[in-house]
Amino acid sequence: MPQTADIVLVGAGLVGLCTALSLLRRGVSGIAVVDRTSISGESTGASAGGLWPGHECLAFASPDIAVRARDAHARLRREFNCDFMPSGLLALVEEGELACARERVRCTRAAGFDAELLAGRALADREPLLRHRGEAVHFPGDGSIHPLKLAAGIASCLRRNGVRICLNEEVRLVDAAGPAIATAAGRISAGTVVVAAGAWTPLLTKLLGWSPPIRPIRGTLLATEAQDAGTLRTVVVGRRYYYWQLACGPVAAGGSEEDVGFLEGVSDEVEADIQREHGGLFPALQDVKFTSRWSGFRPFCGDMCPVIGAVPGSRGVYVSAGHFRKGILLAPLSGELLASEILEGCCPTPAAFRPSRFPLRAPGT
Ligand SMILES: Cc1cc2nc3c(=O)[nH]c(=O)nc-3n(C[C@H](O)[C@H](O)[C@H](O)COP(=O)(O)OP(=O)(O)OC[C@H]3O[C@@H](n4cnc5c(N)ncnc54)[C@H](O)[C@@H]3O)c2cc1C
Known part of the structure; x- marks a missing residue:
């Protein structure tokens, strides 16, 4: 594991990988991805790989998000073969x-x-x-894709371009001071930490006093x-x-x-x-x-929308999680949105997805 990184991402599921790819494409060089299992070792690898924006568009906070998710996926598939049917x-x-x-x-x-x-x-x-x-x-x-093939293709592209992917390393602590993450093997200090740990995300962010209902x-x-x-x-x-x-x-x-x-x-x-x-x-x-x-x-x-953006009350710590049944479809768009927020300081993420909709826990509660 490196000791420092410009940006460290926790989670090598499709959401973490797509975020790392979007950051790389925007010129970030010191990226590390840390996962306690393997590439797509959890929900991503178990999923059906369904891309059903038409079937599901009315279940989105706004149908426009389904259009953007479909288009972001199509852009990614032009580069990575993933058995799209x-x-x-x-x-x-x-x-x-x-x-x-x-x-x-x-x-x-x-x-x-x-x-x-x-x-x-x-x-x-x-x-x-x-x-x-x-x-x-x-x-x-x-239609549908093979999610493992897509994740594996992105991971090898990340590695070829200098991204450090550290597997079998459980992150035990996300420290807002720095910020930094800690595993049994050591600590990575980073300018920015992104928690993309799927269903396990609140177990990490609660250490920062903030627990989205995932x-x-x-x-x-x-x-x-x-x-x-x-x-x-x-x-x-x-x-x-x-x-x-x-x-x-x-x-x-x-x-x-x-x-x-x-x-x-x-x-x-x-x-x-x-x-x-x-x-x-x-x-x-x-x-x-x-x-x-x-x-x-x-x-x-809890409100059926993912949580994408800055963790309330913690400078330099971001989250992208809670994609429920649509994470394979939404991962490329989520990555683009979060990369823009981190690098450009703008907030292109729909209001329905922003972490600030869930308040910080009051001290001592
Ligand atoms: C049966 C099934 C069918 C599905 N079908 C579809 C579908 O057809 N279409 C669709 O769009 N979506 C589908 N989904 C949902 C989709 O799989 C998820 O929304 C998506 O994979 C979420 O991606 P993720 O990267 O956020 O989470 P994950 O893929 O779960 O990745 C999170 C990663 O974080 C790592 N991690 C967790 N805690 C730590 C820690 N402390 N330290 C280090 N690493 C950690 C985990 O090891 C894991 O690799 C399905 C899911 C299931 C289970």
């Missing part, structure tokens, strides 16, 4: 929800994304193995062995879970939201529940076994 997404419409779905299509188009209602033959042509009586909202611009929500995914190309053609979002086929062949399923703290592993009930919905939607795949299962901790923030 522009497969489109089908969100199934349940009985009695057709009027809602029509309104959703209208609002999504107004926000700048393609969306259409499909049913019958048109739906069967899009996803032949799907058995669904009603309609689905089709978002043709959505906590883990476990998500489980299952995958089969490789299947024929085109077994699934789109991402299918059902009532509880979602389904898609990876570029390398396996069909994957899941996306549970489990409020179990940092309890690791996969619950048999959740696995059975995913299999049940999968079997109902894709009866032709009933005999295809899920052979892998894993889970990860999404960084959930």
Whole structure:
């Protein structure tokens, strides 16, 4: 580990890596990234890699953020190969929800994304193995990537350009004096510290008297062995879970939201529940076994928005965390926003994302 750095980032998930890349691109040379596991060893590596700005745009604080997130991702993908599959997404419409779905299509188009209602033959042509009586909202611009490939590509670019990436080093202290971080191997004094530690972020910032309401929500995914190309053609979002086929062949399923703290592993009930919905939607795949299962901790923030910017009351300490279900999509934009704030002193981050919305703890509380 270096003893000094211009900027040190805690966390080598996609959010930390994209932030480091944005800083590098703006001319910062002394960057260090410290992680207690590996490159994308937590939520990033466990994620589905879904880029669903169309499907999710109405769930953003403003749909404009979804447009900017989509565009920032597209810029990054021009440089880093990450198996992007522009497969489109089908969100199934349940009985009695057709009027809602029509309104959703209208609002999504107004926000700048393609969306259409499909049913019958048109739906069967899009996803032949799907058995669904009603309609689905089709978002043709959505797709997915391989998040580990993207993270690995960014990490090797960072290393080639002199960024020090220190793995298997747990940060035990973020010290506002300096500022600095400390691990068992020593201390790094830096002009700036960025905490991008996903669901673990408040465990570090609470030492500074500030705890954003970020906590883990476990998500489980299952995958089969490789299947024929085109077994699934789109991402299918059902009532509880979602389904898609990876570029390398396996069909994957899941996306549970489990409020179990940092309890690791996969619950048999959740696995059975995913299999049940999968079997109902894709009866032709009933005999295809899920052979892998894993889970990860999404960084959930109480108001459903990420927290990006200066830590209140601490000079030189910044945070980028709480991206919950959208961190893979939002990471490139988050990196650009935070790099601008750190280097240019401006605050381009939407108000809904700013850390100052969560007050400092009063001394002694
Ligand atoms: C099952 C599942 C499916 C998902 N699907 C999608 C999806 O389709 N699309 C999407 O956009 N998002 C998805 N997500 C969410 C996405 O994965 C996260 O929002 C995103 O990865 C958050 O990135 P991050 O870098 O903030 O956190 P992480 O990837 O968790 O990285 C945080 C890093 O900080 C490190 N760290 C923590 N504490 C310390 C410490 N004290 N010292 C040193 N290092 C530390 C950790 O080791 C970790 O590497 C999914 C998540 C899960 C679990």
